[in-house]
Amino acid sequence: MGQRRNTRRSWNVIVVVTIGAALFAVAPYFLLDPAYSRVIIKTGSRMHFPLLLVHIFVSFIALVIGWIQFIDSLRARNPEVHRLIGRIYLGCVAIGAVTGVIVGMYTTSYIRQIAFLTLSALWLFTGWKGLHSASHRRFDEHRVWMVRNYAITLVASTARLITPICILIFVLGGRNTEGGGVEFVLGHVLEVNIWLGLVVNLLIAEWLIVRR
Ligand code: HEM
Secondary structure (H helix, E strand, O other), rough: OHHHHHHHHHHHHOOOOHHHHHHHHHHHHOOOOOOOOOOOOOOOOOHHHHHHHHHHHHHHHHHHHHHHOOOOHHHHHHHHHHHHHHHHHHHHHHHHHHHHHHHHHHOOHHHHHHHHHHHHHHHHHHHHHHHHHHHOOOHHHHHHHHHHHHHOHHHHHHHHHHHHHHHHHHHHHHOOOOOOOOOOOHHHHHHHHHOOOOOOOHHHHHHHHOOO
């Protein structure tokens, strides 16, 4: 009983931290003003900022509502609510992935661009597998694919949460030699944090799947 309570408490902390990290990233975009965008908006493009906004808001909705789908009691008591939220979630994933590919085309870094393309492809593939197995009533398989899919959704949080660790490793490794300051360090760190977030999340997902 005590262990179950501890496990629940740990999950609650993880939910709050992941949603908090995502909210921190999304917050400036609630102003709907490109002047507050952390992503450099391509001059002369009328579509870049609106598409970035659509991407950010629908992906954020997926991240927030995704957690609800893993509440066992809700799924058992209200399967129709689970189905409804599942459809909204997968709709957000589809729109988030497609807009993610498009805004990724504006990214100057080739390494980040390939990371976004990989994320989108995996997001769509695992989502489709999850939907397909549910519609064929293969619910164990459905759960496995949705754990993987949600692990990819959470890369948005993990990539930001591990950024301080990446910065620390970069600086301790004596790489900040050119005196370029924060911009220089972040320029390097932001090339790897998404890849690292993806590896960490997929490993955790596979561990959760095997453990169960
Ligand atoms: C998993 C698939 C995802 C892909 C492929 C993707 C792709 C992208 C791309 C290409 C950008 C523009 C980055 C740039 O130009 O440097 C971006 C920015 C952003 N995305 Fe996503 N994204 C994904 C998931 C999410 C999720 C789940 C959230 C939820 C919060 C999210 C929130 C954001 C935010 C807040 C930004 C602006 C970044 C900043 O201000 O530094 N993304 N994303």
